[in-house]
Amino acid sequence: MTERGQAVESFGNKTYVVIWLCLLALTAATVAAAKLRFTDYAVIAAVGIATVKAGLVTTFFMHLRQEPLIIKIILFLVLAALMLIIGLTFSDVWFRYR
Amino acid sequence: MPAAELSENKAGHRVDYTGAKMGMWIFILTEILLFGMLFLLYSIFRFRYSPEFHSSATEMDLFLGTANTAILLTSSLTMAISIEAIRKGNKGLSMLCQFLTLVFGAVFLVNKYMEWGAHISHGIYPHSPQMEQMGRGKIMFYSLYYVMTGLHGLHVILGVFVIAGMLVFTARGVVNRHDFVKIENTGLYWHFVDIVWIYLFPLFYLIA
Numbered sequence: 001m002t003e004r005g006q007a008v009e010s011f012g013n014k015t016y017v018v019i020w021l022c023l024l025a026l027t028a029a030t031v032a033a034a035k036l037r038f039t040d041y042a043v044i045a046a047v048g049i050a051t052v053k054a055g056l057v058t059t060f061f062m063h064l065r066q067e068p069l070i071i072k073i074i075l076f077l078v079l080a081a082l083m084l085i086i087g088l089t090f091s092d093v094w095f096r097y098r
Numbered sequence: 099m100p101a102a103e104l105s106e107n108k109a110g111h112r113v114d115y116t117g118a119k120m121g122m123w124i125f126i127l128t129e130i131l132l133f134g135m136l137f138l139l140y141s142i143f144r145f146r147y148s149p150e151f152h153s154s155a156t157e158m159d160l161f162l163g164t165a166n167t168a169i170l171l172t173s174s175l176t177m178a179i180s181i182e183a184i185r186k187g188n189k190g191l192s193m194l195c196q197f198l199t200l201v202f203g204a205v206f207l208v209n210k211y212m213e214w215g216a217h218i219s220h221g222i223y224p225h226s227p228q229m230e231q232m233g234r235g236k237i238m239f240y241s242l243y244y245v246m247t248g249l250h251g252l253h254v255i256l257g258v259f260v261i262a263g264m265l266v267f268t269a270r271g272v273v274n275r276h277d278f279v280k281i282e283n284t285g286l287y288w289h290f291v292d293i294v295w296i297y298l299f300p301l302f303y304l305i306a
Binding site: 047 | 119123124127131134135138142145160164167171172175177178179185289293296297299300301304305306
């Protein structure tokens, strides 16, 4: 890309393949972990691993690091808002039906 | 946006790279909220009907689900490689990888079709007589399953068509090493669709 202000550097194909292998490994880990324990904590671990995978895809495949700061800010704000909405609603349900 | 970032492409149209990327990111934000609210519904009903959700999850096809996860992750890889290729001007590799991404997306949809077909043949589909007799928790599980994987599947179908369009653009040179923001945005959309599945997979298949 030759426009001014546009980051020319990007991750190479080798990096992409390494990240892809990490993603596959994390998927295998999630499936294995799910078969070991059936408790609710397994769900938290599964979602946690999923978040790590999503973070890898966002950082490396979506080049979030190279985007302008404003995009990182609004993405963070939306995710924070989502966490807040889900967290508060869920805690409301939890206390209501406990 | 600084004026120097505006330039003209070959056809003389104004090109605003930062604006284009920002547009797609903002669209992705709206999609995050859309799917996020469905995940909120999932979390509430999963909490209310925990045992039914656990038992219903055993009826999911773990192999197909895992295969679909691997397929979408690989399609993200080919998508990223295709963008890297056109960035370097390698039109052939880029088109090949776009085509592979398409194929992976299509295979995902075929798997989904088989999965849904199996459930439907067992009489589990919205408003079926069998479903009406299930307990409330199981109904909620399958409702959420159909809506969330269905909405996701629609996004995959749309993505496949857009990537096909990008393939044509790349072939014609509309997408080239100097102006490839269209395919970058397509990549952003496709990676987002992948991320949604990354969350859908453990919540429906791995909670048995």
